[in-house]
Amino acid sequence: MLATMPAAPSDINVLILDDNQFDRVRIRRMFESLEFGFHLSEVENLDGLDQNLDNKDFDIVLIDYNLPQGDGLEALERIQKHERNCNATTVMIAGDDQSQIAVRALKSGCQDYIAKGTLSTHRLRSLVLSVIDAAQASPTNTDDLHERLELLVSRVKEHHSSALQPKVAMIIQDIRSLRARVYQPHSPLAVELAAVEKRCLNLWSSLSETDAITLKAPKDVRVS
Template sequence: MAPKSPEFSSANLAKLPEIRTLVLDDSSFDRKRICRMGNGLDFKLRIEEAASVAGLKECLDRQNFDLFLIDYKMPESDGLAALDVIRSHKNQSEAVSIMISGQADQRIAVSAMKSGCQDFILKSDISPDYLRGTVLSALRGLRQFSQYFGDPKPVLNLEEIRSFMQIALEDTYVRSILRETLQEGLRDAVRAIGVNFGLPPGADMTQFLLDSEQPDSFLFR
């Protein structure tokens, strides 16, 4: 389910400075496709391309970027390694990153978000409107661009929140990411308070909850 592109003032977008953007993907076809979409948006992206993490390092040595669009799967490395390179660079630690993947794998998505990505999107979902909304939402958090977006529209009531959540949860992929995140969070909490359910790391949530109901199924250290 592609998100609706956020509504931003056309006047404000016209004032946006160039967004220094790096597209990292080993596929020339995919790079060119993203570049074509980026060059057709109603704000300016100044796009550079890199085909590998080594190429990424060379680009970082030449200039700073505001935005990184990072392919996850590459022959000699992956997008998470690219994120480590970006985050460890002295001048790029605050740039925004969006991970792009050809496969819907919630574990990759969770790892990317934990590593500092602002978003995780599928190549099959990318369209000009989808890319526009994703990029603008990510850039809103950057100090140098926040003045151009204005105050976000407030959520007026609980029903509106419920409506947004219902739309999001209709997406199977979104549900799978939430499930994985909740499972990890609960396991972390259990370990933090010293409770051992004796379950293997891959146990699913149903078994986790069923076992927790048994009076002698856990032990305090």
């Protein structure tokens, strides 16, 4: 018996796209032997795929390459373009002698490929574990992610701005010294130096926006 799988944040929703009933039953039994919470849905064709994608959120979609109408690559494209299920983990399943399908599927953005001869409970278990790990590692709240990024930027400015400002000021002084030694003010070199100086001034302004900064710019460095 397989080792008990780690708890997931919720049951895994799986969609099986295969016109062969025997293969669908086989895959279902493999999932059930994992002793884990699953919701399995089964469809036989692309029309059934579209209906299920519209009605439910799926974590995993197993796609049989050989379909009565169209093929697994077309199914993959429909999933990728679907607004609700475009982030589902897609797995192409094809015959052992169809290695070229694996290459095409992976190049098209399919996350995994399983040859029918290697399809096993252990293989599906590894697949589910990877999906669970990815779900637990990814922030589910977009607002929370933005807050974390803002906090990170704030901390970087707070702890490093005061150290960076004097260095930026010295760079600006060096640039102005070089510009003063260029006899042709409109030469390519002068233009490039002016562009570099502008970028440094923009950086200076960005650093100065931090409340924690108390240093003032040197007198000869005027920030507009």
